[in-house]
């Protein structure tokens with residue numbers, strides 16, 4: 001039962017431009033202004049409408065994005081594209097071409113259709129509002145949230161000591177427990193790669209929660225309510 005005025009926390013990840021699924025999920029969970037939604041990265045690339053998702057998130061004050069490797073790459077590539085000097089650098093051009101073939105094409109197409117002001121807004125949104133990690137307490141449980149994983153983990157290692165690259169491009173070891181007193185939530189690795197039986201579903205093991213149910217691979221978009229443990233799928 002929901003109590004009025006109490007913040008309910010939701011988590012999803014790896015939207016990869018799938019605005020329709022994102023929108024359907026918000027209706028499904030009936031996200032209220034007093035609720036909070038964490039998006040664990042990779043709004044960008046592969047799918048058609050990452051900036052439509054961002055523009056929606058920008059208008060709300062209760063969506064908290066964490067950066068993913070695809071968001072980070074999109075920011076660097078799109079910022080570079082806007083600079084005459086960078087744009088003409090052969091090294092940049094090669095990286096840009098590689099990015100296009102790895103899922104960047106729909107991101108560039110949608111970006112080019114934005115007004116100059118909108119382009120500035122979405123790049124600033126990624127640069128200023130996407131954090132490297134986040135932490136939250138819901139119910140009586142503490143959660144650590146990162147896009148991909150915590151490589152080189154040791155107990156009491158400050159989260160600030162991980163580089164963005166580490167946090168956004170690794171896979172956690174689900175055969176171990178990271179925190180005795182916290183749960184670790186990650187996206188990035190579709191759950192069917194972690195366990196075939198979890199295809200299209202949230203994967204839980206050893207105090208860890210893998211939340212990328214594979215929306216970009218034609219599986220499902222998952223959303224987890226941290227307060228109730230309820231799982232939603234689109």
Ligand SMILES: [Mn+2]
Pocket residue numbers: 042068069070147148168188189
């Ligand atoms: Mn990723």
